[in-house]
Amino acid sequence: MEESYCSDCKSVTAVINDHSTGDTICSDCGLVLETIDETSEWRTFLDQSNHNDPHRVGDKSNLLLSNNGLTTFIFIPPSSKSLRRFNLKDPDKGLIEAFKAIEAMCERLGLVSTIKDLANEIYKKMEDAKSSKGRNKNAMFAACLYIACEKLKNPRRMKEICWAANDLKKKILGRAITEIKKFLDKSMDDGKARSAGDFLKRFCSLLGMSNKAVEAAQQAYGKTQAAVVKTAEPVIDIRRAPISVVASIIYMIAQLSGDRKHIQDVADATGVKPATIKKCYEEIYPFASRLVPAWYANEEDLKKLWRP
Known part of the structure; x- marks a missing residue:
């Protein structure tokens, strides 16, 4: 069973994932910790006039599409030229x-x-x-x-x-x-210098991380690159291979998400050895408050991180 931090219980507890509603529920107190459903949404609409297929389905989120693929598609009657022109604008x-x-x-x-x-x-x-x-x-x-x-x-x-x-x-x-x-x-x-960052989305996708977690990981990794070049604060000098930094960033963000991942899970997805991820994590941990976006985790949340 998966575990997550419950704000009511003030501890990490076992959680229940209700896929029918998209809820993540604390098994101890029953608090809904998260309400997100990224699976396809099925709906049926009545159309008695033209006998068209009444089923409408939206695909699950896709990080390769603009807006993560969360787009509404409109059925276009043959006579509606304006809607047809509107639909042609879809960039994806x-x-x-x-x-x-x-x-x-x-x-x-x-x-x-x-x-x-x-x-x-x-x-x-x-x-x-x-x-x-x-x-x-x-x-x-x-x-x-x-x-x-x-x-x-x-x-x-x-x-x-x-x-x-x-x-x-x-x-x-x-x-x-x-x-x-x-x-x-x-x-x-x-683009060798940015190739590790390019793989970040795919690694997160393999781990089943949410869109918010992916965005947080991207921003955190970007800060490691920018900080080495120039910063007013002490330099974040991480002398590790970029792919190792990506893996350790993902491990850090995953600890703060509702679906915590073990270090072996991250190793399997990224191809980086657990020992290497652990050593790199030890180097970036002191900079966690600067790397993790404030909108994703506050100081109290950061206390949940594994302390080397």
Whole structure:
């Protein structure tokens, strides 16, 4: 059973997660500690006139989309030109279509969600850099999935990926894979200093952390980078690999969230050894009050952190 700090009991207690309501409840006193439901929301609306599908569903939050994917979609009657023009302004329309296509391929191949998430992330990078413009979209989706499988050590044959991509030609897939790998190699060369921060979102996603926790972790990591360059206060000099700093920041933020994580959980998600996370955490702990955003945790909350 999960544990969390209860403000009424003044201690860490076992909590009950009610997924039907999105409530996190203290098992001792019954206090609702958190009310957040990030799963898909199903609703049914009556439409007797046009006999359209009355079901409306909103996807769960997605950190790769603007506003974390928490967007309302409007059903557009064929006669409504104004609403059609409004819907065309959605900046995530292309990404949503891409993610759905990648998800469908993953379902056909029985792939785990971590592979799907990485494939989505690769495609998002291509889209942000405008590198996917004018290319065969289906081939790009399939190539991103192929590379994600490779990177997560669960490789699939090109023949399998082609089948999942509606019998895509192997030659076209191979060309797309080569193009994406060249782009990824170049982007890594151009941005090695910020690559660890780029992985932070995915690590948090693997741990199932909330959007607020992810934002807090990003801000905290950003402060470690800015502080080394210039600050009026004493320098936060953390002489550790960036990926180790990211892992220790995530561990710190996770302790302050409603869903506390063990150091081994963070190690599994980031690939950093628990001993390394612990040593890096010992170095950043003295700066916790400067690193953790005040809107996320106050001085009293920081006392809940593990003290080295």
